[in-house]
Amino acid sequence: MLEQILTTKRKEVTTLTLPSTWSEVKRASLSAALRKPKRSIGLIAEVKKASPSKGLIRPDFHPVDIAKAYEQAGADAISVLTDVKYFQGHRQYLTDVKQAVQLPVLRKDFIIDRIQIEESVRIGADAILLIGEALPPKTLYELYKEAYEKGLECLVEVHKRETLENILAIFTPEIIGVNNRDLCTFVTSLETTKEVVPFVPADSIIVSESGIGNASDLTTVQTYGAKAVLVGESLMRKEDVGAAVHELFQEVDGIVRSS
Numbered sequence: 001m002l003e004q005i006l007t008t009k010r011k012e013v014t015t016l017t018l019p020s021t022w023s024e025v026k027r028a029s030l031s032a033a034l035r036k037p038k039r040s041i042g043l044i045a046e047v048k049k050a051s052p053s054k055g056l057i058r059p060d061f062h063p064v065d066i067a068k069a070y071e072q073a074g075a076d077a078i079s080v081l082t083d084v085k086y087f088q089g090h091r092q093y094l095t096d097v098k099q100a101v102q103l104p105v106l107r108k109d110f111i112i113d114r115i116q117i118e119e120s121v122r123i124g125a126d127a128i129l130l131i132g133e134a135l136p137p138k139t140l141y142e143l144y145k146e147a148y149e150k151g152l153e154c155l156v157e158v159h160k161r162e163t164l165e166n167i168l169a170i171f172t173p174e175i176i177g178v179n180n181r182d183l184c185t186f187v188t189s190l191e192t193t194k195e196v197v198p199f200v201p202a203d204s205i206i207v208s209e210s211g212i213g214n215a216s217d218l219t220t221v222q223t224y225g226a227k228a229v230l231v232g233e234s235l236m237r238k239e240d241v242g243a244a245v246h247e248l249f250q251e252v253d254g255i256v257r258s259s
């Protein structure tokens with residue numbers, strides 16, 4: 001599936017049109033938010049309508065309402081899927097969310113080309129995702145540098161230890177995501193976090209991504225060393241996504257620091 005998505009992206013970037021610059025955007029730092037989370041483990045809460053592995057997740061989909069509820073419930077950052085074909089997302093959703101919340105907003109998409117970085121700046125993203133299994137390490141580093149030069153942070157995601165080691169041979173990303181989902185097979189296991197975390201440099205922020213379905217899963221990945229989690233489906237399937245956040249954190253700690 002990852003290869004199919006990347007083939008689509010390669011076609012899309014050839015016809016991508018940039019929106020006009022949005023001058024009033026006030027950037028918020030993802031790394032700062034995750035280094036000082038409101039609970040004992042940080043939360044990037046995802047706005048996700050559908051996915052290749054699960055199909056339609058939330059038919060009654062109102063991105064701004066969802067993001068506001070996440071913010072109210074003490075999320076540290078918001079992730080917005082902007083891919084249209086496979087996730088039923090849209091770049092406008094990110095712009096709308098950015099205008100409605102104070103939290104850092106991560107653009108969740110398949111970034112393979114510099115033009116998508118300029119697009120991300122213009123739509124109001126604070127950070128972008130770079131997927132280790134989707135890019136040669138040198139290309140990933142070029143895109144990473146370009147993003148930071150343009151004022152965006154990057155969540156550098158890996159699924160395999162080998163991918164991480166190939167990236168670390170070139171540079172050390174500030175924020176490293178361990179995706180528990182294999183994007184080729186969709187097999188999802190929290191053990192991935194356990195296997196990869198020991199190889200993440202101490203100064204990088206570790207985000208465990210995907211497959212976190214309940215409070216027990218959250219505790220598990222925290223035990224494995226995750227400093228933050230990225231959660232989509234399990235929150236999006238609950239009608240009240242704010243209550244879902246509180247439920248997810250019930251075993252970790254109920255106290256939310258006001259920032």
Ligand SMILES: O=C(O)c1ccccc1NCC(=O)[C@H](O)[C@H](O)COP(=O)(O)O
Binds near residue numbers: 052179232
């Ligand atoms: O979610 C998918 O099916 C998927 C398929 C192919 C590439 C990427 C995919 N998901 C992107 C993500 O990384 C997740 O949306 C994110 O980590 C949240 O995962 P979850 O909590 O399991 O919805």
